[in-house]
Amino acid sequence: MKTAHSTQTHVPMINAARLSTRLHAMAQIGATGNGGVNRQALTAEDTSGRRLLLEWAAGRGYTSAVDPIGNLYIRRPGIRPELSPVMTGSHLDSQPTGGNYDGVFGVLAGLEVLETLDDFGVATERPLELVVWMNEEGSRFSPPTMGSAVAAGAIPLDRALATLDRNGVNVGEALAMQMAELPPLAARPLDARGYAYIEAHIEQGPILEDENCDIGIVSGIQGLHAYQVEVRGAEAHAGTTPLRHRKDALVAAMSLIARIRSEIADPLDVLRFTVGKFEVAPGASSTVPGKVTFLIDLRHPDPEHLAQTGAKILRLCSGQVENCGVSAKVLLQSTPVQFDEKVVAVVREATARRQLKSMRMISGATHDAKYMAGHTPTAMIFVPCEKGISHNEAEHARDEDLAAGAQILCDAMLAVMSVEKN
Ligand code: HGY
Ligand code: MN
Ligand code: MN
Numbered sequence: 001m002k003t004a005h006s007t008q009t010h011v012p013m014i015n016a017a018r019l020s021t022r023l024h025a026m027a028q029i030g031a032t033g034n035g036g037v038n039r040q041a042l043t044a045e046d047t048s049g050r051r052l053l054l055e056w057a058a059g060r061g062y063t064s065a066v067d068p069i070g071n072l073y074i075r076r077p078g079i080r081p082e083l084s085p086v087m088t089g090s091h092l093d094s095q096p097t098g099g100n101y102d103g104v105f106g107v108l109a110g111l112e113v114l115e116t117l118d119d120f121g122v123a124t125e126r127p128l129e130l131v132v133w134m135n136e137e138g139s140r141f142s143p144p145t146m147g148s149a150v151a152a153g154a155i156p157l158d159r160a161l162a163t164l165d166r167n168g169v170n171v172g173e174a175l176a177m178q179m180a181e182l183p184p185l186a187a188r189p190l191d192a193r194g195y196a197y198i199e200a201h202i203e204q205g206p207i208l209e210d211e212n213c214d215i216g217i218v219s220g221i222q223g224l225h226a227y228q229v230e231v232r233g234a235e236a237h238a239g240t241t242p243l244r245h246r247k248d249a250l251v252a253a254m255s256l257i258a259r260i261r262s263e264i265a266d267p268l269d270v271l272r273f274t275v276g277k278f279e280v281a282p283g284a285s286s287t288v289p290g291k292v293t294f295l296i297d298l299r300h301p302d303p304e305h306l307a308q309t310g311a312k313i314l315r316l317c318s319g320q321v322e323n324c325g326v327s328a329k330v331l332l333q334s335t336p337v338q339f340d341e342k343v344v345a346v347v348r349e350a351t352a353r354r355q356l357k358s359m360r361m362i363s364g365a366t367h368d369a370k371y372m373a374g375h376t377p378t379a380m381i382f383v384p385c386e387k388g389i390s391h392n393e394a395e396h397a398r399d400e401d402l403a404a405g406a407q408i409l410c411d412a413m414l415a416v417m418s419v420e421k422n
Contacts, residue, residue, distance in 0.1 A: 012120035014410050016403035019112045023402070026052065026092070026108065027100040036393025037100060041093040041135035041146075042070065042174035047181045049092045050132065054183060056111060057130075060118060065188035069150040069160055070134035070175045073188050076114040078127035086124070086413050087194035087376065088113065089131030090201060091147075091368065095139050099395020101202045101385060101402070107132055109200040109406035116410055126195055126417055133368040134175070140165045141174075142277075142295060143226040143332035148368035151192040152375060154334070166279070196343055196416040197372040200381045200409045202397050204365045206388030214356040214404050216382025217348050219339050221363040221370045222272075222301040225310045226332035228293065229317045231256065233324040235282060235290035246288055250280055252324035253292040260296075260316050264309050271309060272299040272364070295331075301362055303335045336362075337370045340377035342419050343412075347379050350411035356404055365390070377421060381408050 029049045030039030039045040050072060054064055057074045065073045075085065090106025110130040117124065138144030141163045149155040161172035179185070208216050233247035257275055264273060277295040296313065300306040310333065317328035344360075351358040363380065372378045383405035386396040 012116045012122055012410060012414075014112050014116045014403060014406045015119070016399060016406075018115070019108060019403060019406055020399050022056070022108045022111070023100065023104060026104050030094065032097065032393060034097075034393045036395065037094045037098050038096050039092065039094040039098065040096060040140040041137065042171065042178050043140065046093050047178045050178070051182055053092065053107065053111070053132065058183070060115060062114065063186065065186040066179065067151060067188040067190050067192075068157055069147050069190065070178065071147045071151055071192065072132040072185070074111070074114075074130040074132070076117065076128040079123050079125050081127060083126045084193065084195040085127040085129040086416055087129045087131060087197040087372070088199060088409060088413060089129075089133060089197070089368065090199055091133045091136030093135055093137050095137050095391045097391070097393050098137070099390055099392060101395055101397045102204065102390050103136055103201070105202055105383070105397065105402055105405070106200045109402070109409050112406045113410040113413055124414070124417060128413065129194060131192065131368075135171070136368055138226070141171050142228070145334075145366055145368050145371060146171070148192065148371040149332070151190055152371035154371060154374075157190065192372065192376070194376045195421070196419070197369065197376045197378045198343065198347065198381065198409060198412050198416065199367060199369045199372075199378075200383070200405050201367060202385040202390065202395070203382040203388065204385060204390035207361060208359070208382060208384035209386070209388060211359055212357065213359045213384065214401065215351045215358040215408055217344060217351060217358050217360045218363050218380035218382055219341075219344050219360050221337045221366055222299050223303055223306040223336040224332065224334050224366045225296075225298040225306065225330070227296040227298070227310075227313065227317070228329045228331055229253075229256075229296060230327050230329075231292040231321065231324050232326075233288070233290050236288040238286040238288055241288060247323045248288050249292040249324050250289040252322035252326070253278075253294060256316065256321045256326060257294070260313055263312060263316065270300060271305070272297070299364070299366075301336050306336070334366070334370055337373045339369070339373055339379045343377045343379035343416060346416045346419060347381055347408065347412045350408050350415055353411065354404070354407065356408070381405055381412070
């Protein structure tokens with residue numbers, strides 16, 4: 001066994017065919033039949049995906065552990081087990097109409113790196129860890145990046161475990177059900193700190209493709225606020241109740257959202273304001289809606305602008321609107337994150353060595369790397385995806401781009417071991 005970055009005489013090359021085969025195998029789990037997947041956090045499909053990954057890892061003799069919020073840690077041993085690990089990872093859970101690469105690529109590229117080092121007989125001084133974050137998408141249980149937020153102490157564990165899905169099932173129950181279905185896993189405390197963390201992901205936007213770049217050298221992530229807004233009116237008979245007596249929560253919610261959009265409009269089109277989940281109760285055609293609950297997803301790279309816009313929204317979502325009561329709950333407020341410039345430089349140098357065309361960029365999408373950056377030197381690697389389409393079953397990335405991204409991840413994880421921490 002050669003030791004990485006000391007006696008290493010050749011550079012390990014990832015196995016592109018194996019990576020492609022794994023991606024296709026994972027895409028069968030939760031396949032919707034329309035080209036994408038529905039593998040939401042802690043569902044049977046998510047459990048099947050995790051089981052398959054754990055089988056692949058066990059086949060290589062890697063050890064696997066789980067922390068109290070359900071993050072999985074797959075470890076390839078190092079010569080010096082007491083050293084903190086070089087880490088990579090991403091997520092296997094998807095949006096309801098998710099693509100075959102969002103999150104999955106980062107997990108399987110990470111596994112590919114571990115296996116490539118085995119194939120090339122490379123022993124590293126530091127252990128390597130592949131993390132599968134629980135509930136990155138936040139589509140079944142809000143907010144997104146729940147697992148990495150809890151591991152970083154940004155969300156209290158008990159609050160996360162008590163989070164309900166739309167059927168009234170909480171995270172703790174769903175997690176216990178998943179754990180009962182998986183092979184026994186060692187218990188890992190809530191501690192995701194490492195020597196360095198590098199996450200590979202599809203860009204989920206059009207920039208790399210437009211600029212004809214192979215690799216995105218991601219230097220940070222824009223900020224994200226998530227709010228839950230509740231509009232409370234009064235249920236009434238659709239046929240007999242005149243307008244003057246109505247407290248129509250749907251009408252109030254629509255006019256509130258229109259008001260918010262006009263108050264925060266951004267002529268530069270940098271601000272991202274989305275209402276992606278909108279529930280009307282009781283949801284009967286002959287009853288005036290008594291209650292509407294909707295989720296706001298707000299993003300911007302500038303912390304000041306994000307904070308001011310968020311405060312404006314919270315002001316608008318309080319008091320009375322069209323005869324209905326309105327209140328808002330903050331689910332998540334994560335400020336923009338700058339990654340560690342030493343690790344960003346490692347990714348840039350690895351890309352240059354491979355003579356790939358790259359560009360430095362900020363991530364518009366959020367990722368678990370955001371929380372890792374708070375306690376571990378972190379950077380990300382992006383690969384292009386077709387027309388930037390994501391959170392859509394048409395999401396697609398080319399095998400050669402995915403292989404290039406996995407190779408840069410391999411090179412960077414080896415190179416980062418030689419970087420002295422600040
Ligand atoms: O919402 C996001 O940015 C991530 O893709 N879950
Ligand atoms: Mn993702
Ligand atoms: Mn996503």
